[in-house]
Amino acid sequence: MTDTAEVAARPQEAEPDPDARPPRSGRRVWWGVPAVLLPTVLFGLHALVYGRWEVDDAGITFAYARSVATGAGPVLQAGLPPVEGWSNPAWLGLLVVGHWLRLFDHGAWFGVPDYVAYPKALALLCVAGVFAGFWAAASAVSRRPVVVTVVAGTIAAAIPSFVIWCVSGLENSLLALAVTWIGAVLVRAAARGRVAAAFPAVGCGLLAALAALTRPEGLIYGAAFPLVALLLVRRGAVARTLGAGVLSVVAFLVPVGLYLWWRWATFGQLLPTTAVAKSQGLPTVAGFGKVTELVSYAGWLGVLVGAVVVGAALLRPTPVRTAVVVLLVPLGLGIVAFGVLVPDWMEQYRFATPVWALGALVVTLAAVDVLGGLRARGRAVVAVVVAGAAVLSGVGWVGAAQSFRAAPTAPxxxxxxxxxxxxxxxxxxxxxxxxxxxxxxxxxxxxxxxxxxxxxxxxxxxxxxxxxxxxxxxxxxxxxxxxxxxxxxxxxxxxxxxxxxxxxxxxxxxxxxxxxxxxxxxxxxxxxxxxxxxxxxxxxxxxxxxxxxxxxxxxxxxxxxxxxxxxxxxxxx
Structure with missing residues (x-):
């Protein structure tokens, strides 16, 4: 068994460490509210840069929501035959509920059309939930969860790709919410030595099902809990761990299977029409080459610094080390999903939203942990390097935001x-x-x-x-x-x-x-x-x-x- 697994399996037996998480207190938990609120506000301010723009593909889901909510059925327009022309049933469901509540497709909110206000409000709530997931993970393992949440949230809120597609009218914010909370549940379970327990197994399975019903590639996150459970399996608890993995898979398969059954019964096919049209094939080397584009977009120096601090955190025997290992699993699955998907014609990396969220959390959690173990001179050196990387990445992001603002994709x-x-x-x-x-x-x-x-x-x-x-x-x-x-x-x-x-x-x-x-x-x-x-x-x-x-x-x-x-x-x- 690896050192990482031993640390996760015996958190109570570890020697006292200055970076270990202190006991929780009600007052400390309340700090999570401003820690989540601040980056949420920054996200909202960034979103204002793109005005009332929504991408035309969102209009397809809006039209289906109107048809379902008004009784016409799963059709693009009343009078057309049923066709599954959407790939985001969970997001579609939220729009239908909004229509029933007269919050969507009925008029304006204080001068803002509700076809703009409602999806963007949903996105803002989902992003607040993403940052709450940051807090939930950080408060389980870090002495500085406020710092982790604010910094990681600010990084995510500064990335144009993350903000643009979260407020595009599409489902990206809901997918980011589901995937982030898979990571948060896993981190908290690992911190308590309860990865093989029923609650995190079922919770991760249901969150993975939500991801799968939000985006087709969300199916990949059904593997997150089983992989983490195997990584952190305790000696003598193999059977229990395998049982938890099976429980998680069942919790994932039941809702997904029910939807697939409905799809077959209604449309006579296992894939949505959107997936058929895009002719998604098997993974290719060229496809995974797209991942280097994400590195370039994030900034090569920033990614290099992030990789170094993550590596340094993995060498420190603290609870953060296990948390980083755990979070790297859904992050890795997100990168694989991005590499597998057929390249998208839309700009700003529409399929990378979960990667930005989890990447910001992993790097920030590791950096705060590593900085806490350095002397003043070491912290100063790291701070200068990080500041330089942030400036270079920020310059690129400002350019990307300005370019998209001037000519947004398919309004x-x-x-x-x-x-x-x-x-x-x-x-x-x-x-x-x-x-x-x-x-x-x-x-x-x-x-x-x-x-x-x-x-x-x-x-x-x-x-x-x-x-x-x-x-x-x-x-x-x-x-x-x-x-x-x-x-x-x-x-x-x-x-x-x-x-x-x-x-x-x-x-x-x-x-x-x-x-x-x-x-x-x-x-x-x-x-x-x-x-x-x-x-x-x-x-x-x-x-x-x-x-x-x-x-x-x-x-x-x-x-x-x-x-x-x-x-x-x-x-x-």
Missing amino acids: MCLIVVNTGWEFNGYADILGLRSATFFAPEIGGGALAGRSLLVDGAGLAEPTIARLWAAKDWAGVRDYVLDDVRPTFFRAHGEFRTQMDFDDDPRFQADYVLIGPAPNGGGNWVRRDLVRDEATMDRLRAWAARAAADDTAQRATPRASCGDRIVQGETAAS
Whole structure:
């Protein structure tokens, strides 16, 4: 058995150590409140930099939440067949509850649209929970839990990637909450020598299930408790430890298994349509090469200093050593998940959120422990090095924040304007009560658009998802032009060139261009619906007005688009 395991197994037998955790007191516990509150406020202030921006993919979940909450079922829009076009059922559930409570998709909170306020408020609460997890872990093993919580929380709150995706309208903050508390429960159990007990086993299993129902890669955290239990197994307690591991796996599998059963019964498949479309494959060496990008983003000197202090903490026979070992397990699982996932086209490392949270906690916990064991001169040297690393990382983070603030990824309200409102106007001119619409972005369009959407990216369209997985672009063209035959058609950028609809004779015969769109795009309508030149003139006049609205929205990419996004309207209500 390793030294680490022996320390964890016999915490009561260790020699008195100046860095050992002192007895808890009620007064000391109350210090956790300001320790959690301070970095939460800093996170909120950082979030203000990105205004009311939410990514269009969040709009897909918003649209499903509206459908479920209003009784239409698990559909993107009322009138479409059930399709699991989301990959975050736990987050979707929170949005549905918000809709039922009239906190979401009903109006404004003190002048802020609730489709902005509610998801961002949820994110702020989840992040406060993340920092509470920092406190729970630090107070179990460190003499300075306030310092650990404030510093680790401040680091997380300063990382643009962490803040951006937590307040994007997506589920990142909930995933970070679940994963951080897996680490906190494990640290507290190890500090008490109770890793093989039922409570931490079940708790970690249920938290891992929450992670799995928040993001598909969250499944990997089901391994966290069994791995830690094996690392810290006591001599003579192997059977009990194995039993706790089985208990944790069962607690994980029951909720996940129930959801998988519902998915199969409802949609007839084991994977969500989003996963099929993204064609997630087996891990590759190139995939894990992405991890070096995270190191560069965090700052090479900062990561090097962090690695050194973590290594130094592992050499010190204190309770912090075991805590660091324990936390490295879910952190390592998070890094593996990031490496396995297909690279995401969105900026700022959307899938790295748990890595930033646990990384900040591990490094800070280790650094505070190591500094506590140094003399004044050693502390001064380390402080200078850490300050230099912080400055270099901070410069990079400021640049990343400024860049994203100037041009945030796929604003949902931009899609509301140019995919929802714009095409509602075309339908009005043509007198269409029902229409179909093929487009590559669908979040804002599903919320605002009257036409039934056919998702060109396949996230909410099973046939196209399978064709995307096979990279069968000719098959996409055949399916869309021969089977779907949508009323309206929108394409731009790489999507337009990749799909190559323009050169298809069927497309040229059946569709007429209404007008160009930004990013090398265009908007088309079925030729047989344009009765005369006067109708085309009206369509193009509306296109010119819509282009002006598009330009105005692009000029304010962090702005919202009205107090409510009402389906079928042509402008903000």
